[in-house]
Amino acid sequence: MTKANGAQENARQTISFLGPVASYTHAAALQRFGHSDYVLRPVTTIEDIFAAVANSTADRGVVPFENSTNGIVPATLDLFANATGKYGELEIVGEEYVAVNHCIVGLPLTSVPNDAAKPNLSYITTLYSHPQAWGQCTKFLSAHLAKAEHVDTSSTSRAAELVSVGTDPVVAAISSALAAKHYKLDILADSIQNTSNNTTRFLVIRRSPTSSPAKSGSDNDGTGWKTLISFTVPHTTPGALADCLAVFKAHDLNLTGFHTRPFSSQADGGEAAWRYIFFAEFGGRRGESSVDDACRELLGVAESGRWLGSWENGTAKG
């Protein structure tokens, strides 16, 4: 690398995504950052993405958040819960929707005839994929691969990569057609997801700047924006959760998502079972009076709470 190239490389922003190349997270990263201002860098796990952004190895990270068929990605939510205290400085600044079209991919196999419209896959004994993919393809898997053992991998592209370095044609993967092409595998069945409009939503994260992005208390127009917050409630107080939810109604904020994950606070020694953290997503942005007031009031009734980010609605852009 020449000195000039090196300087150019330094000026580019680094984007961390769930690798290897040709994962759906890679597709989401390309969709948003696929031009010469950015260097896209694969890592192995979703936590690696959080860590890369937290320790400044990357400027931004792209993480899978929610699938239209199979719901939330628990690993991502757990990292936003920040139980270890390592990721409290991160915030969400954007979202990308990617159409997820899964395929059964395998080593080139000329001896077994396969018709994509009427696949005969009974010879496959082992199937690799990311855990999210199993739940998105239940109908096809029970109809055509009911006996195959499922082996979890860190991503669908990793599943394809593992099949490609093996030699046994009875081992296949669920991944995208792009991953099949990249890892030189055959597509043995296409569009195997339960719903034709299967879509995953990805979030873009960064380290929070020291100054607030939007002036608090102004009449910022939050139309077309979303906010995610997390909170915990005193678990022995009747009505504590209802009091928290009433705050959103009082400020006319439209709750568009609500998720719960097991969580044990530092106050409980980090060990207590059957405690929860709640995540509420709603329309609006920080800096808008109704959002700022609601967050302030929520902190008055919740045990703890954290603003995780406000970002422009990905679907609003069309």
Ligand SMILES: O=C(O)C(=O)C[C@]1(C(=O)O)C=C[C@@H](O)C=C1
């Ligand atoms: O495994 C991949 O390719 C990913 O990018 C991860 C992921 C996810 O975690 O939801 C992304 C999209 C699909 O929903 C399946 C898997």
